[in-house]
Amino acid sequence: MVHTARFLDERPTEIASILAGGYNHPLLREWQNERQLTKNMFIFPLFISDQDDEETVIPSLPNIKRFGINKLKNYMTGLVAKGLRSVILFGVPLKAGAKDNVATSADDPEGPVIQAIKLLRKEFPDLYIICDVCLCEYTSHGHCGVLYEDGTINREKSVQRIAAVAVNYAIAGAHCVAPSDMIDGRIREIKLGLIEHGLAHKTFVMSYSAKFSGNLYGPFRDAACSQPGQGDRKCYQLPSGGRGLARRALKRDLQEGTDGIIVKPSTFYLDVMSDAAEICRDIPVCAYHVSGEYAMLHAAAEKGVVDLKSIVFESHYGFLRAGARLIISYFTPEFLEWLDEN
Ligand SMILES: NCC(=O)CCC(=O)O
Numbered sequence: 001m002v003h004t005a006r007f008l009d010e011r012p013t014e015i016a017s018i019l020a021g022g023y024n025h026p027l028l029r030e031w032q033n034e035r036q037l038t039k040n041m042f043i044f045p046l047f048i049s050d051q052d053d054e055e056t057v058i059p060s061l062p063n064i065k066r067f068g069i070n071k072l073k074n075y076m077t078g079l080v081a082k083g084l085r086s087v088i089l090f091g092v093p094l095k096a097g098a099k100d101n102v103a104t105s106a107d108d109p110e111g112p113v114i115q116a117i118k119l120l121r122k123e124f125p126d127l128y129i130i131c132d133v134c135l136c137e138y139t140s141h142g143h144c145g146v147l148y149e150d151g152t153i154n155r156e157k158s159v160q161r162i163a164a165v166a167v168n169y170a171i172a173g174a175h176c177v178a179p180s181d182m183i184d185g186r187i188r189e190i191k192l193g194l195i196e197h198g199l200a201h202k203t204f205v206m207s208y209s210a211k212f213s214g215n216l217y218g219p220f221r222d223a224a225c226s227q228p229g230q231g232d233r234k235c236y237q238l239p240s241g242g243r244g245l246a247r248r249a250l251k252r253d254l255q256e257g258t259d260g261i262i263v264k265p266s267t268f269y270l271d272v273m274s275d276a277a278e279i280c281r282d283i284p285v286c287a288y289h290v291s292g293e294y295a296m297l298h299a300a301a302e303k304g305v306v307d308l309k310s311i312v313f314e315s316h317y318g319f320l321r322a323g324a325r326l327i328i329s330y331f332t333p334e335f336l337e338w339l340d341e342n
């Protein structure tokens with residue numbers, strides 16, 4: 001049917017626009033994305049233990065393993081070949097006596113994190129290495145800081161020890177340190193330490209500013225063998241309703257000089273992510289899709305409730321919409337393949 005011009009008063013008046021005209025073609029649907037998921041925004045978590053030959057499956061985290069230093073190169077070679085750009089390291093001390101009051105083993109030069117930094121820097125020179133920095137993995141009491149006699153956190157000593165660990169990771173070659181303790185003053189202390197060691201100009205500090213407590217860290221604790229003792233919340237995490245607290249924490253870390261910030265968990269906290277993108281608009285915001293979120297999607301897919309690839313894309317696009325620029329995700333290996341297929 002050929003279109004013939006109509007006079008103004010003959011036009012239907014009720015329709016202003018037809019939205020479907022904007023997304024009825026597969027390519028148009030792509031064009032609706034303000035931003036695309038790309039390989040370079042993915043950061044893959046790696047669990048490195050002090051058992052040098054370990055390669056252990058973690059049942060609650062499908063497809064994710066914990067590695068000893070001797071197994072790392074082989075595993076990483078395949079991922080780097082597929083385009084992996086960045087990892088975040090978590091050290092897992094399993095040896096008897098590896099934990100004490102001040103987390104001595106956190107920055108042991110022979111310990112798994114420092115050994116892994118050196119190995120990865122040498123074997124994969126283009127890989128960007130981030131280190132999670134916290135004491136809780138390495139303290140006998142399981143808290144994220146150094147304690148007074150009465151068991152309360154000694155803020156001063158905690159931030160000094162946390163900063164020392166961060167600086168030692170940077171000295172070993174970490175490109176980025178990511179303190180996850182949430183204790184006031186640690187970003188400033190880390191920055192001062194990096195300046196003192198001439199490393200401030202090449203070390204990125206990415207703070208876990210908005211880290212919420214909740215039910216989504218279970219599989220991580222299996223991977224890191226860090227079940228909290230005596231029902232005490234080890235980390236000083238925000239209550240899930242605490243949007244205002246998160247905004248204050250974001251502002252605090254920004255003021256202390258952080259270079260990037262992490263919102264964790266991700267899917268249930270997209271409002272906080274969007275707050276972060278607004279409050280910290282000049283620095284990258286990173287979404288941490290945590291272990292419980294990962295395990296939930298796997299479980300739902302196994303039940304046939306969802307299609308895994310499709311729901312993972314959907315959830316990760318949510319982070320981009322909310323304003324995240326980086327994503328820490330256990331699905332990184334899958335994305336390295338999926339993004340080639342698309
Ligand atoms: N600092 C890292 C965590 O506490 C947990 C992350 C996860 O559950 O994947």
Ligand SMILES: [Zn+2]
Binds near residue numbers: 143
């Ligand atoms: Zn901690």
Ligand SMILES: [Zn+2]
Binds near residue numbers: 134136144180235
């Ligand atoms: Zn922690």
